[in-house]
Amino acid sequence: MKKLITAAVLSTVLLVNAAFANKTVTNKKEEVNFKVEAAFKEEFAQAKDVSWQKTENYYKAVFKINNEVVNAYFTHEGEMLGIVHNMLSTQIPLNLQTALRKDYDGFWITELFEFSKPYSNGYYITIEDADKIITLQSTDGSSWSTYSKTKKQ
Amino acid sequence: MKKIIIALTISAALLSSVATYAAVTNPDISVKQAFAKEFTQVKDVEWTTIGKEGVYEAKFTFNNESVSAFFTEEGEFLGTTRQITISQLPIIVVTELNKQYAGVRIATIFEYSKKDGPSYYITLISEKGSKIIKASSNGELLVYKKNA
Numbered sequence: 001m002k003k004l005i006t007a008a009v010l011s012t013v014l015l016v017n018a019a020f021a022n023k024t025v026t027n028k029k030e031e032v033n034f035k036v037e038a039a040f041k042e043e044f045a046q047a048k049d050v051s052w053q054k055t056e057n058y059y060k061a062v063f064k065i066n067n068e069v070v071n072a073y074f075t076h077e078g079e080m081l082g083i084v085h086n087m088l089s090t091q092i093p094l095n096l097q098t099a100l101r102k103d104y105d106g107f108w109i110t111e112l113f114e115f116s117k118p119y120s121n122g123y124y125i126t127i128e129d130a131d132k133i134i135t136l137q138s139t140d141g142s143s144w145s146t147y148s149k150t151k152k153q
Numbered sequence: 154m155k156k157i158i159i160a161l162t163i164s165a166a167l168l169s170s171v172a173t174y175a176a177v178t179n180p181d182i183s184v185k186q187a188f189a190k191e192f193t194q195v196k197d198v199e200w201t202t203i204g205k206e207g208v209y210e211a212k213f214t215f216n217n218e219s220v221s222a223f224f225t226e227e228g229e230f231l232g233t234t235r236q237i238t239i240s241q242l243p244i245i246v247v248t249e250l251n252k253q254y255a256g257v258r259i260a261t262i263f264e265y266s267k268k269d270g271p272s273y274y275i276t277l278i279s280e281k282g283s284k285i286i287k288a289s290s291n292g293e294l295l296v297y298k299k300n301a
Contacts, residue, residue: 046251065247066239085244090216093264093271093290094233097216102193116245121290141243141270141290 032059035078043080044072083116092123093141100125100144107134128152178202180209183228191230192222232267242273245292250275253294254286 032040032052036059040047047063047070054060058081059074073081089097089109100107107127114123122139124147132151136144178200188198188211199212207226212219223231239247239259250259260276260283273288274297287297 044248044251045255065244065251068240068244070244083244083248090218091241093266094215094220094235095266095268095271098192098233102191105193114243116243116292118245119291119293121243121245121292142266142268 033076033078036074036076039074039078039080040072044070080118084113085116086111086113087123088112089125092125095142096123096138096144100127103144104134178209180224181226181228184209184224184226187224187228187230188222230268232265234263234265237262237264237273242275242288243290243292246273246288246290246294249288249292249294250286254279 040061044063044065047065050061050063052059052061058076061072063070068085071084075081089112104127107129109125109127111126114121121141122137123141124135124137126133126135132149134149135147137147138144180200192215195213195215197213201210202208203210208231209224209226211222214220218235220233220235222233225231239262242262254277257277257279260278263274265272265274271290275286275288277284277286282300284296284300285298287295
């Protein structure tokens, strides 16, 4: 079940975070339950500018660490499901940059983020050319594999 | 064993000014071909050798950053190093640093990318002294060297 929820979080992000599209942002303490707030503070003690969104299945915290905007997802029981961090291409490991240059020259980047769970970290990038849209993933920080590929209409 | 020695040679080159550098050199064609295969469209490369293990270092600019790439004399690609900022660390590494070393100043961060993925060498400075932390991309932190 946990894996399914985590996969759902990632899918949600890849689909432009539709689950949160119409949710009201709140930073009121009383609207985040105690377990989630405690888990958040333990994990991100130095977070700044924290705001919260809530859906039926999980909470999303949007905050800053070292001036980088980060999203973290928690269950209502306070279990952290994952962290999402939008990035520039120069922020990913060099091996991944050179692989993009070698294998996808001529494509442009439309989305790039890292998705971290406790004890694991991965990168997801969406690139396009005139004909197709490709999402690549890297779970080891050294090479890309195809996550999805669609032809443009 | 040789691979371990080579890895240590690169780590020493990465973290210390005492690594044994030879004069600028012109490597064998197989090394240059290996470089061109890994780094397409890169020009203006400066070649040196480091240590006694026949490791070639290529210094160049990639995406406006200074990068070093390492090859054996047979042309095997060993990895790259570059100095990075905290915004280029995986967020899971940043959160672990904040948890385990809150209030400690970060002096330098180097990324060492190998075929099996990157690792990070982070020099921390506090009132008690300095240390180098080796971080894996999954957020695991190990003390690599004390009083660096």
